[in-house]
Amino acid sequence: MTKRKxxxxxxxxxxxxxxxxxxxxxxFLGSFVVGRYAVSPGSLLKILISRLMELxxxxxxxxxxxxxxREELVVLSIRFxxxxxxxxxxxxxxxxxxxxxxxxxxxxxxPDLMGASTGAGFGAALAILLxxxxxxxxxxxxxxxxxxxxxxxxxxxxxRFKASMALILAGxxxxxxxxACTSFVKLVADTTEQLPAITYWLMGSLxxxxxxxxxxxxxPILVGAVPLVLLRWRMNxxxxxxxxARSMGIHTGRLRLVVILCATLMTSASVAVSGMIGWVGxxxxxxxxxxxxxDYRRLIPASLLMGGTFLMIVDDIARNIxxxxxxxxILTSFVGAPVFIYLILRxxxxxxx
Amino acid sequence: MRIEVKDLRFSYGGAExxxxxxxxxxxxxxxxxxxxxxxxKSTLFRCLLGFLRPxxxxxxxxxxxxxxxxxxxxxxxxAYIPQSAAPAFNYTVLDSVLMGMTSxxxxxxxxxxxxxxxxxxxxxxxxxxxxxxxxxxRISGGEKQMMLLARALVQDAKILIMDEPTASLDxxxxxxxxxxxxxxxxxxxxxxxxxxxxxxxxxxxSRVLALRDGRLLADGRPAEVLHEDTxxxxxxxxxxxxxxxxxxxxYSISIPKGEK
Numbered sequence: 001m002t003k004r005k006x007x008x009x010x011x012x013x014x015x016x017x018x019x020x021x022x023x024x025x026x027x028f029l030g031s032f033v034v035g036r037y038a039v040s041p042g043s044l045l046k047i048l049i050s051r052l053m054e055l056x057x058x059x060x061x062x063x064x065x066x067x068x069x070r071e072e073l074v075v076l077s078i079r080f081x082x083x084x085x086x087x088x089x090x091x092x093x094x095x096x097x098x099x100x101x102x103x104x105x106x107x108x109x110x111p112d113l114m115g116a117s118t119g120a121g122f123g124a125a126l127a128i129l130l131x132x133x134x135x136x137x138x139x140x141x142x143x144x145x146x147x148x149x150x151x152x153x154x155x156x157x158x159x160r161f162k163a164s165m166a167l168i169l170a171g172x173x174x175x176x177x178x179x180a181c182t183s184f185v186k187l188v189a190d191t192t193e194q195l196p197a198i199t200y201w202l203m204g205s206l207x208x209x210x211x212x213x214x215x216x217x218x219x220p221i222l223v224g225a226v227p228l229v230l231l232r233w234r235m236n237x238x239x240x241x242x243x244x245a246r247s248m249g250i251h252t253g254r255l256r257l258v259v260i261l262c263a264t265l266m267t268s269a270s271v272a273v274s275g276m277i278g279w280v281g282x283x284x285x286x287x288x289x290x291x292x293x294x295d296y297r298r299l300i301p302a303s304l305l306m307g308g309t310f311l312m313i314v315d316d317i318a319r320n321i322x323x324x325x326x327x328x329x330i331l332t333s334f335v336g337a338p339v340f341i342y343l344i345l346r347x348x349x350x351x352x353x
Numbered sequence: 354m355r356i357e358v359k360d361l362r363f364s365y366g367g368a369e370x371x372x373x374x375x376x377x378x379x380x381x382x383x384x385x386x387x388x389x390x391x392x393x394k395s396t397l398f399r400c401l402l403g404f405l406r407p408x409x410x411x412x413x414x415x416x417x418x419x420x421x422x423x424x425x426x427x428x429x430x431x432a433y434i435p436q437s438a439a440p441a442f443n444y445t446v447l448d449s450v451l452m453g454m455t456s457x458x459x460x461x462x463x464x465x466x467x468x469x470x471x472x473x474x475x476x477x478x479x480x481x482x483x484x485x486x487x488x489x490x491r492i493s494g495g496e497k498q499m500m501l502l503a504r505a506l507v508q509d510a511k512i513l514i515m516d517e518p519t520a521s522l523d524x525x526x527x528x529x530x531x532x533x534x535x536x537x538x539x540x541x542x543x544x545x546x547x548x549x550x551x552x553x554x555x556x557x558x559s560r561v562l563a564l565r566d567g568r569l570l571a572d573g574r575p576a577e578v579l580h581e582d583t584x585x586x587x588x589x590x591x592x593x594x595x596x597x598x599x600x601x602x603x604y605s606i607s608i609p610k611g612e613k
Contacts, residue, residue: 105441233463237452239442244435247402248508249428249456294442297463 013298016291020302024087024309031083031312034320037074043067047075081214082206083312088214089206089274090284090311091304092221092266097281098288098303099228099263102296103238103256104164107289111267111281114171114260118178119148120271125185125198134208137201138216138272145268148174153260163242163256204275204329206315213273220269224262225304231258232300277311277329279336284310286343354415354430354511354543355379356401361410363393363400370396372567373410378545378560380511383538385554385575386547388564389588394547397564398514401545403427414512428456432505434515437497443488446481446500447472453504475503479533495526502533513537515546519553531557551575551584551592555605563587576605585613 032044043066050063096111104113112118123144127137152167152174159166182202189195228235237245238255245252270277284307285299292298311328314335318326356378363371370393378384386394399405401412403419412419414430422430432453440449450472451464458464464472476482479499484492489500498518505513518534519527534544535557548554554561554575561579563571565587571578584592584607591610596603 102442107442230461233458234455234460236444236448237455239440239444240452241435241438243399243402243404243433246404246424247428247431247433248453249425251424289442293448294444295448 013292017298017302017305020291020305020309024305027309027312027316028083028087031086031316032075032079034316035074035079036320037070039071039075043071044075047072051076077211081211082209082315085206085209085214085217085273086312086315087308088217088221089270089277090280090314091308092217092224092270093277093280094284094288094303094307094310095225095228095300096263096266096270098285098296098299099235099259100281101285102235103259104168105239107286108282109168110278111263112175112271112276112278114152114167114264115148115175115178116145116264116267117271117276117278118175118182120145120268121202121276122148122178122182122185124201124272124275125182125189128194128197128201129185129189131194135212135216138213142216142220142268142272144178145271146264148178149260149264149268153257163253167260200327201275202329203327204277204332205318205325205327206274207319207325209273217269217273220265224265224269227258227262228300229304231255232296235259235296235300236294275327275329277332279332279340280307280311283336283339286339356431356512356543356545357411357413357416358401359411359413361397361400361412362408363396363405364408365396369408370567371400371407374564374567374569375410376562376569376572378543380541380543381538382543382560383534383558384543384545384560384562385558386545386562386564387549387551387554387579387587388547390549392564393567394564395516398433398516398545398547401514402431402433425456428508428510430510431512431514432508432510434498434501434505434513434518436516436518436520437494437501440489443490445486446476446489446492447485449489449500450475450504450507453507456508472503472507475506476500478506479503493526494522495529498522498526498530499533502530511541512543512545515544517547517549519548519550527553551579551607554579555607579605579607589613 029044033039033041046063047067053061053063093111100111100113101107101109120141123140123142124137126144127140132140152170155170155174156163156166159170161169186195186198189198234250234255237248237250238252238259242252285303288299288302288306292302314328314331318328318331358374358376361371361374362369374397386397388394396405400407403422419427447469451468454464454468454471458468473482473485476485479502481496481499481503484496489497492500515534518530522530531553534546538544538559558575560573561571561575562569563579563583570587571583579594581592581594584594591613593608593610595606595608597606
């Protein structure tokens with residue numbers, strides 16, 4: 001009887017995955033249609049299919065053009081990078097979040113616990129201060145995100161605390177150090193142009209995303225995501241105590257380092273192109289656990305898909321709700337905080353089944 | 354499988370905690386480790402599991418030093434059953450047991466139907482198969498201990514190290530868990546468990562190691578080596594040991610009398 005029950009559960013989850021994947025595709029396509037400049041769904045599909053055929057055939061095949069040049073420009077050059085970026089950043093932040101939560105054995109941990117965001121924020125602020133230009137900001141943010149986490153990791157290695165506790169403490173310290181640095185940069189920045197630019201960047205937005213950002217974000221996020229997807233069952237072991245995991249034959253130190261590297265690559269790349277977008281890495285993993293259970297075999301793919309879907313929706317709202325764009329970080333907080341309060345009031349976040 | 358400990362010494366920083374421990378245990382031995390709090394029981398276990406590097410001395414498994422084994426190889430020989438703690442995440446009982454098979458599953462792989470079958474068999478043999486899909490935060494202490502036991506059994510190790518297996522269990526569940534440990538011994542496992550209850554050593558163990566100040570005070574059959582003065586010296590209180598006959602079986606029992 002129990003065996004049949006188990007099989008039934010498996011089917012259940014694949015159903016849910018199908019629904020989630022369908023939602024992802026629908027939101028992805030739907031995001032092209034919403035916006036100030038109307039694009040009909042028919043033209044949209046034709047533009048996308050035609051472009052895909054061109055890519056596959058190296059420019060030999062395409063559909064007969066029945067859409068306007070303007071529609072193509074809006075779809076391919078403006079909305080495409082932005083929507084793909086939203087999906088990438090959402091997926092990256094929530095997968096990094098779910099990984100960190102397992103590793104720190106704590107469902108309240110967010111992917112920037114070890115300083116990835118504050119490091120990146122400082123990198124961006126510094127680049128704006130030095131007028132390094134658009135690409136310079138992205139690169140600098142990415143680099144300082146990595147530097148912050150590596151610093152925290154090195155500090156934790158010399159600590160006599162237990163590994164996960166040492167990482168948390170070191171992360172908190174390095175984070176506050178970098179946010180102090182950011183405050184200092186703001187203090188000395190020129191108040192007419194640089195300070196608003198820094199402030200706006202820190203609030204998180206995808207409004208200025210171009211194809212070049214997409215390329216910049218894509219590779220680090222892919223490189224970070226692949227090991228997590230491959231190691232996804234093993235990550236369950238990190239939620240056990242150090243002694244238990246080791247007695248089962250796991251090299252906890254190595255596995256932890258891999259997870260930190262991957263999550264940091266993904267978070268830094270995300271923050272570098274989109275600025276600071278909070279809550280995604282905290283709230284989406286919770287929903288994933290509610291729907292898909294606790295096994296990382298399902299949690300990693302589920303959080304990638306759900307995070308991507310969520311941020312595409314939030315970005316759709318950000319570019320349509322008001323006359324001027326609302327920074328994403330503000331919107332995700334408006335969504336995330338009440339959801340979290342609800343979860344706290346319901347009690348027993350992680351023990352809920 | 355035979356585990357042999359030779360003149361094991363361990364120190365944290367400058368302070369030596371274990372001062373030359375030697376013992377050996379083979380298939381079928383159920384070894385109780387007795388000793389007051391902070392005497393080095395946990396340190397001894399952590400050395401046996403390869404977590405801590407002894408300052409000197411050797412730990413041999415069938416003559417092979419555990420220092421020359423990697424994590425995976427060691428995991429196939431020795432399983433560890435911790436004191437049950439509240440898990441951070443509410444995995445199902447089946448998923449928790451599957452984690453015990455890590456050393457048999459490739460780094461990039463997940464458990465297959467065969468692994469699940471084996472886990473179910475282990476749960477069935479311990480009488481908790483009906484809990485397979487229950488969250489492990491929603492089962493009783495006794496059931497949790499059985500789940501941890503199942504997880505250790507699927508690891509296919511022949512030596513089981515248990516840290517106070519009946520801590521925080523009620524009278525009935527303590528008996529069920531200990532009785533299970535006894536049958537594991539009969540099935541050829543080597544079980545090494547720590548306990549604070551001398552009566553458990555009398556009742557279930559075939560061997561007892563009494564540890565005091567990092568040294569072995571006694572090593573042998575519980576009824577033969579756990580004398581009143583040994584227990585008194587061990588815990589610093591007056592202890593009486595009596596014999597009781599129940600249904601034709603003789604049991605030794607210890608009773609604390611008072612301060613010495």
